[in-house]
Amino acid sequence: MMMDIFMRRQALILGTLSLVTIVVLWQLVVDFGIVNPFFISTPGAVWQEFLVQLNDGSLLTNILATLYSFALALGLAVAVGIGLGMLSGWFQDVEAALEPFIWFKYSAPTVAFYPLFIAWLGYGTPTIVAIAFLFALTPIYANTLSGIKNVDRDLKRAAISFGARPYDIFFRVALPGSVPVIVAGLRLGVGRALTGVVVAELFGANAGLGYSIAYYAQMLQTNRMMVPIVTVILLGVILTQALSYVEKKTDAWRVTHDN
Amino acid sequence: MAEIEIRNLGIDYRKPNSDELFAAVDNVNLSVGEGEFVSIVGSSGCGKSTLLLSVAGLVKITRGSITIGGKTVTGPGPDRAVVFQDASLLPWRTVLGNVRFGLEMQRWTGGDLTKQAMSMIKLVGLARFADYYPHQLSGGMRQRVNIARALAVDPEVLLMDEPFGALDAQTREIMGGELLRIWESDKKTALFVTHDIDEAIFLSDKIVVMGRNPGHVKEVITVDLPRPRTPEILDSERFTEFRRRLRAHLAADMAGMHFMEEAA
Amino acid sequence: MAMVATSARDTGKTGTAKAWRPARSTIVSIVSVAVFFILWQVAPDLGWVNGRFTSQPSQVFLAAIEVLLNDDFFYHARISLTEFFLGFALALVVSIPLGVLLGTSQTARYLIDPPLMALYIAPTLVLLPILVVWLGIGMASKVAVVFLGALFPIVVNTMAGMREADPKLIRAARSFGASRLDVFVRILVPGSLPSILTGIRLAVGRAVLGVVVGELFVSQAGIGYQLNTYGSAMRIDRLLVYALVVSAFGYTLTVLVRALEGRVRTWRPE
Numbered sequence: 001m002m003m004d005i006f007m008r009r010q011a012l013i014l015g016t017l018s019l020v021t022i023v024v025l026w027q028l029v030v031d032f033g034i035v036n037p038f039f040i041s042t043p044g045a046v047w048q049e050f051l052v053q054l055n056d057g058s059l060l061t062n063i064l065a066t067l068y069s070f071a072l073a074l075g076l077a078v079a080v081g082i083g084l085g086m087l088s089g090w091f092q093d094v095e096a097a098l099e100p101f102i103w104f105k106y107s108a109p110t111v112a113f114y115p116l117f118i119a120w121l122g123y124g125t126p127t128i129v130a131i132a133f134l135f136a137l138t139p140i141y142a143n144t145l146s147g148i149k150n151v152d153r154d155l156k157r158a159a160i161s162f163g164a165r166p167y168d169i170f171f172r173v174a175l176p177g178s179v180p181v182i183v184a185g186l187r188l189g190v191g192r193a194l195t196g197v198v199v200a201e202l203f204g205a206n207a208g209l210g211y212s213i214a215y216y217a218q219m220l221q222t223n224r225m226m227v228p229i230v231t232v233i234l235l236g237v238i239l240t241q242a243l244s245y246v247e248k249k250t251d252a253w254r255v256t257h258d259n
Numbered sequence: 260m261a262e263i264e265i266r267n268l269g270i271d272y273r274k275p276n277s278d279e280l281f282a283a284v285d286n287v288n289l290s291v292g293e294g295e296f297v298s299i300v301g302s303s304g305c306g307k308s309t310l311l312l313s314v315a316g317l318v319k320i321t322r323g324s325i326t327i328g329g330k331t332v333t334g335p336g337p338d339r340a341v342v343f344q345d346a347s348l349l350p351w352r353t354v355l356g357n358v359r360f361g362l363e364m365q366r367w368t369g370g371d372l373t374k375q376a377m378s379m380i381k382l383v384g385l386a387r388f389a390d391y392y393p394h395q396l397s398g399g400m401r402q403r404v405n406i407a408r409a410l411a412v413d414p415e416v417l418l419m420d421e422p423f424g425a426l427d428a429q430t431r432e433i434m435g436g437e438l439l440r441i442w443e444s445d446k447k448t449a450l451f452v453t454h455d456i457d458e459a460i461f462l463s464d465k466i467v468v469m470g471r472n473p474g475h476v477k478e479v480i481t482v483d484l485p486r487p488r489t490p491e492i493l494d495s496e497r498f499t500e501f502r503r504r505l506r507a508h509l510a511a512d513m514a515g516m517h518f519m520e521e522a523a
Numbered sequence: 524m525a526m527v528a529t530s531a532r533d534t535g536k537t538g539t540a541k542a543w544r545p546a547r548s549t550i551v552s553i554v555s556v557a558v559f560f561i562l563w564q565v566a567p568d569l570g571w572v573n574g575r576f577t578s579q580p581s582q583v584f585l586a587a588i589e590v591l592l593n594d595d596f597f598y599h600a601r602i603s604l605t606e607f608f609l610g611f612a613l614a615l616v617v618s619i620p621l622g623v624l625l626g627t628s629q630t631a632r633y634l635i636d637p638p639l640m641a642l643y644i645a646p647t648l649v650l651l652p653i654l655v656v657w658l659g660i661g662m663a664s665k666v667a668v669v670f671l672g673a674l675f676p677i678v679v680n681t682m683a684g685m686r687e688a689d690p691k692l693i694r695a696a697r698s699f700g701a702s703r704l705d706v707f708v709r710i711l712v713p714g715s716l717p718s719i720l721t722g723i724r725l726a727v728g729r730a731v732l733g734v735v736v737g738e739l740f741v742s743q744a745g746i747g748y749q750l751n752t753y754g755s756a757m758r759i760d761r762l763l764v765y766a767l768v769v770s771a772f773g774y775t776l777t778v779l780v781r782a783l784e785g786r787v788r789t790w791r792p793e
């Protein structure tokens with residue numbers, strides 16, 4: 001019985017175990033004087049701070065501000081990424097026209113252009129959304145492109161043999177077939193959108209988790225700073241896991257092509 | 260059902276990354292009568308699949324003509340349906356969904372799609388599995404869905420490109436019997452490509468033997484074994500005789516191939 | 524063989540093919556880039572956009588020359604490069620042994636894997652302010668950001684590389700009497716080289732990001748510092764020059780590592 005439960009919930013159990021291990025190690029490292037608590041704080045102190053920030057509403061405000069920018073950026077990235085990705089995947093000319101710019105975007109760290117965005121859009125939400133949008137765009141576009149472009153040739157041939165026209169093939173074969181790849185791209189995009197928002201908030205914002213990290217860092221208040229840091233990490237894990245779950249669901253029919 | 264008339268057929272391909280042309284198939288003449296089950300056999304590279312796919316309208320021909328029931332073939336059409344070696348089932352659709360797919364593509368107007376699809380699914384013996392997904396089925400079952408899909412659009416001609424090639428020997432035998440049972444119900448004109456001699460003799464009324472370099476028809480053998488065919492025929496003298504004739508053809512090809520590989 | 528009848532697209536035009544003919548997609552790409560540059564140059568002049576915000580190719584070109592000659596370009600470049608390579612070297616020294624250790628020990632893997640993956644996905648850049656608190660606004664904090672950025676991809680990929688070792692090779696080696704150490708040195712390490720290089724390639728991207736973001740956040744010198752300066756001063760032309768320098772650097776490194784990766788992967792028959 002116990003083994004059964006263990007096997008099925010393996011990931012969850014191990015995850016929790018290692019989380020606990022980290023917390024314990026964290027506490028020990030400070031207790032034994034290896035690291036000065038000023039630098040990394042202690043689990044206890046962080047927990048206290050967490051409660052404080054939760055109660056006075058500041059944590060929630062920041063989380064909401066970050067999620068707001070996140071949602072905007074992700075929404076834009078999904079719309080543009082999937083839209084352009086489909087066009088590029090289906091029409092070779094579109095892919096060829098966009099390729100140099102995508103390639104450039106790949107090699108250029110978006111953040112290097114951050115001051116440019118500040119100059120154009122000023123400090124605040126528009127810049128944050130712009131940066132996070134660009135961060136998240138790449139995997140979503142790339143995966144959508146790949147999914148549509150690499151439609152299973154056997155399926156395409158079978159469809160043509162039954163008289164399918166190009167738009168039949170797009171909507172009935174290419175599109176459904178590329179759903180798993182697109183969802184995988186979304187999973188990557190979600191992580192990057194969050195990163196983009198938080199990093200942009202470090203620089204210029206008046207609310208949000210990144211903002212509060214930078215704010216408390218400036219005031220050298222490590223305890224307070226750890227709360228948003230941990231929150232960001234947790235948020236990232238939750239969002240990515242949620243999408244992994246969706247990924248598995250949509251992948252169900254892809255189990256094996258041969259037995 | 261219609262007759263297939265192939266005259267002076269030639270199909271040239273351009274070699275990849277060059278402008279050189281080579282003839283996959285040349286000077287092929289073939290007649291298939293209504294309701295005949297004709298197999299095409301030959302060693303690899305003799306163009307048998309190419310020939311079949313040109314009748315399907317999926318491969319452009321360079322010379323000659325193909326007519327079905329008097330109409331020239333210019334592309335895929337509702338009068339023909341193809342059963343490929345790869346089942347090519349849409350993995351996100353159920354068995355029913357997949358059999359309906361051909362009907363949907365052809366904008367079928369002959370009544371309720373589901374009813375038509377289900378009657379074919381019953382015919383191939385998969386009524387119980389109509390709601391299953393391809394990944395839940397065995398290879399043989401998937402091919403049966405493939406066949407059902409082709410039959411559902413009620414084509415004049417059934418074209419099959421090594422449909423059992425990817426299955427293990429035992430399943431292949433079973434499927435051969437199944438195919439005949441299904442075919443007997445309507446006796447559609449059928450073209451069947453295979454490299455399995457026994458399968459060809461067992462199933463067909465005529466066997467077209469092809470040779471390579473370039474692909475051409477070496478001989479057309481009439482298999483006048485009585486129908487309906489039963490597994491016992493495999494041991495009969497006449498069957499063995501046919502087998503001998505076909506193996507002689509293929510052996511000749513093998514010898515030729517061997518020389519070519521050494522020269523290259 | 525082309526089984527599906529298509530239009531001329533697959534077979535191409537008949538006849539002459541003696542001279543090298545650029546593919547259609549290449550032409551479209553080139554035209555696309557050309558149109559972009561032309562628009563970029565012409566739009567400010569025509570008043571479609573404000574040239575102060577977008578600059579122009581000609582201005583950027585001139586600024587590039589200015590920067591290379593007059594600005595303290597090489598001074599700033601040296602600072603950023605030092606931060607980059609120092610941080611990266613430290614990451615290599617720590618991450619590869621760590622990855623090897625974790626890759627070969629089952630128990631270590633079970634314990635460390637989930638938090639490791641969490642940290643790999645988590646944006647280490649978020650720790651930037653904390654690193655500045657610890658290490659100050661000088662080069663040290665940037666080195667630390669680079670170190671953290673490069674650490675995780677290399678560890679995770681090294682671990683994966685260790686697990687990727689072909690069990691058949693190991694079995695063959697064992698049948699010839701190879702000891703565990705032999706197997707480790709002769710099979711596991713060379714076999715995991717491609718994955719390690721993949722990790723390094725991914726780490727390069729994060730490391731470049733680390734230097735730039737670190738310097739943008741707070742610094743006294745470096746490429747990022749210059750980016751900030753010119754951004755605030757609305758000298759978009761010079762800003763773009765520095766941004767392009769960063770892009771070129773990141774791109775070149777990635778290409779080099781990719782090439783190395785390719786060479787090494789050919790040793791493995793897939």
